[in-house]
Amino acid sequence: xARYQFEPFDYVTPPELSGAASASAPVxxxxxxxxxxxxxxxxxxxxxxxxxxxxxxxxxxxxRAICWAKRSLEIFxxxxxxxxxxxxxxxxxxxxxxxGDREVYNFDLLPEDGHKFPAFINLQQYYVEQFLVERxxxxxxxxxVRFKNRVLSVGQDETGVTAEIDTPDGxxxxxxxxxxxxxxxxxxxxxQFGLDFEGRHFEExxxxxxxxxxxxxxxxxxxxxxxxxxxxxxxLLHKQPDNIYRIDLQLGPDADPEEEKKPENVIxxxxxxxxxxxxxxxxxxxxxxxxxRIDRFVHxxxxxxxxxxxxxxxxxARGGNGGMxxxxxxxxxxxxxxxxxxxxxxxxxxNDERVHGADENIRNSSWTSRFMSPEPGIxxxxxxxALSLAVDTAFARRVxxxxxxxxxxxxxxxxxxxxxxxxxxxxxxxxMVALDAPLxxxxxxxxxxxxxxxxxxxxxxxxxxxxxxxxxxGVELVRIGRGGFGDAEGHxxxxxxxxxxxxxxDQHVAARWVAPGVDDIRAALARCAATIAA
Amino acid sequence: xxxxxxxxxxxxxxxxxxxLLQAHEGLSREQSxxxxxxxILIMMNHIGESGIxxxxxxxxxxxxxx
Numbered sequence: 001x002a003r004y005q006f007e008p009f010d011y012v013t014p015p016e017l018s019g020a021a022s023a024s025a026p027v028x029x030x031x032x033x034x035x036x037x038x039x040x041x042x043x044x045x046x047x048x049x050x051x052x053x054x055x056x057x058x059x060x061x062x063x064r065a066i067c068w069a070k071r072s073l074e075i076f077x078x079x080x081x082x083x084x085x086x087x088x089x090x091x092x093x094x095x096x097x098x099x100g101d102r103e104v105y106n107f108d109l110l111p112e113d114g115h116k117f118p119a120f121i122n123l124q125q126y127y128v129e130q131f132l133v134e135r136x137x138x139x140x141x142x143x144x145v146r147f148k149n150r151v152l153s154v155g156q157d158e159t160g161v162t163a164e165i166d167t168p169d170g171x172x173x174x175x176x177x178x179x180x181x182x183x184x185x186x187x188x189x190x191x192q193f194g195l196d197f198e199g200r201h202f203e204e205x206x207x208x209x210x211x212x213x214x215x216x217x218x219x220x221x222x223x224x225x226x227x228x229x230x231x232x233x234x235x236l237l238h239k240q241p242d243n244i245y246r247i248d249l250q251l252g253p254d255a256d257p258e259e260e261k262k263p264e265n266v267i268x269x270x271x272x273x274x275x276x277x278x279x280x281x282x283x284x285x286x287x288x289x290x291x292x293r294i295d296r297f298v299h300x301x302x303x304x305x306x307x308x309x310x311x312x313x314x315x316x317a318r319g320g321n322g323g324m325x326x327x328x329x330x331x332x333x334x335x336x337x338x339x340x341x342x343x344x345x346x347x348x349x350x351n352d353e354r355v356h357g358a359d360e361n362i363r364n365s366s367w368t369s370r371f372m373s374p375e376p377g378i379x380x381x382x383x384x385x386a387l388s389l390a391v392d393t394a395f396a397r398r399v400x401x402x403x404x405x406x407x408x409x410x411x412x413x414x415x416x417x418x419x420x421x422x423x424x425x426x427x428x429x430x431x432m433v434a435l436d437a438p439l440x441x442x443x444x445x446x447x448x449x450x451x452x453x454x455x456x457x458x459x460x461x462x463x464x465x466x467x468x469x470x471x472x473x474g475v476e477l478v479r480i481g482r483g484g485f486g487d488a489e490g491h492x493x494x495x496x497x498x499x500x501x502x503x504x505x506d507q508h509v510a511a512r513w514v515a516p517g518v519d520d521i522r523a524a525l526a527r528c529a530a531t532i533a534a
Numbered sequence: 535x536x537x538x539x540x541x542x543x544x545x546x547x548x549x550x551x552x553x554l555l556q557a558h559e560g561l562s563r564e565q566s567x568x569x570x571x572x573x574i575l576i577m578m579n580h581i582g583e584s585g586i587x588x589x590x591x592x593x594x595x596x597x598x599x600x
Binding site: 377378381382384385386388389393395396399 | 564
């Protein structure tokens with residue numbers, strides 16, 4: 001399998017500098033990483049144009065974010081690249097945890113069937129960015145991606161935002177209504193705004209290496225506490241496409257990053273893990289991490305999305321996946337505000353819901369970090385006690401924390417949630433992302449519930465429940481059973497029962513009833529500030 | 535259910551206290567700490583009620599100032 005070929009994207013002189021008709025778009029997106037590109041596509045699916053600027057002209061060098069969770073894949077699928085990612089990625093759902101060389105625990109992240117997407121795929125960030133850039137090209141009138149366009153500063157006033165941008169041909173000014181800061185963990189815009197990035201720095205250093213080798217390791221996540229090949233420290237192995245393996249090695253707080261990065265130091269460490277197989281080093285980095293966020297993600301017309309707003313440790317796959325939750329949550333709201341269908345106040349719910357999500361990710365990530373690199377003394381005593389007990393005592397295996405992997409964020413307390421009027425005792429709850437299920441369409445062809453939801457408000461009617469005859473404007477009926485889609489394997493009945501659900505454009509359930517009137521649905525929609533134009 | 539603070543150890547209380555001490559005999563400080571930590575984890579799981587466990591932690595912590 002050929003290694004990934006990095007092809008630079010073309011720089012094109014922007015129209016503002018070439019004398020061509022000046023482009024204009026309501027949304028300026030800073031950063032063409034996975035988050036910025038996904039946001040541009042999501043907005044485009046709502047008919048909202050954006051200009052994406054990035055100071056670079058190549059996809060991510062190094063695999064960086066590789067673990068894409070089921071929920072992110074559902075979002076990517078809504079944006080049109082999910083199936084491509086699934087096809088290219090390495091599917092996995094099983095994690096194994098070792099102490100020394102002995103397995104103490106394994107976990108299955110998706111024990112039930114009837115879902116389009118698996119618990120996780122591993123796929124290098126450079127593939128994800130490439131697929132997203134190519135998908136952007138499907139919206140030539142709505143997405144204008146500008147490489148080698150570096151934002152110097154951002155300003156805003158009551159009517160819009162202004163970005164000063166530098167290019168190889170000189171500087172120019174862009175004006176828009178809103179600006180999304182998707183410029184990553186070292187966000188220049190965050191610094192320009194002087195926003196405190198509060199949280200904790202962890203001193204522990206880690207070596208991360210992508211290794212190309214022929215091996216028949218299964219598609220699983222392997223995590224070791226104190227393996228014999230790396231005494232006293234932790235190690236993590238992930239399989240990626242193209243025979244690339246990701247290896248993370250804990251180095252302790254005193255490791256010298258420049259020394260540790262040198263091939264003559266890296267190669268002996270890798271040799272001990274891969275046991276004599278020939279391999280090539282593809283990418284090496286040494287990092288330490290932070291768990292931090294800014295206080296607010298919405299600063300009037302400048303909105304922080306992804307790593308610019310919050311960062312976590314990598315042990316939980318909550319960075320890239322957390323950012324995709326942000327995109328999913330924000331874009332329908334921003335599109336509503338830009339098109340006049342929703343009030344600007346709706347953006348405050350992005351702040352509420354995603355601060356809640358970021359806190360959950362930071363909490364889980366911090367707990368894992370503390371378990372992996374405990375302070376000497378009593379922290380170490382508790383950690384080692386849990387590991388020792390785990391060998392023979394079942395409960396302790398679940399106390400062992402080698403990463404709590406990204407799961408869909410629950411919005412049970414969201415201000416946007418409407419009624420939960422009785423309804424059946426089923427797994428699906430208000431505030432949760434909708435649960436997928438296999439369906440059959442009218443011609444008997446297989447499809448998925450998630451592919452019928454999202455992008456607009458849906459009134460989902462399941463089983464024997466009845467929707468009102470006239471739905472409010474802007475709401476589309478999706479019926480399972482009784483003349484609608486077939487409940488191919490009975491999973492809809494089992495997961496949803498007989499009920500009527502209002503599903504948001506980001507596939508979250510906003511309200512649920514047994515037999516609602518049209519006013520009930522209208523009221524729930526109004527809570528989502530989505531009915532102004534209706 | 536609330537944390538029991540009335541005596542609940544029957545006639546074995548002195549023996550059990552002594553057995554706790556015996557379990558630590560011959561251990562280094564580090565091993566002792568790990569033994570205690572393991573005991574706490576086992577008992578915490580046995581109790582299995584977060585409210586009671588939190589109350590127990592708070593009470594033990596408060597007792598430091600007594």
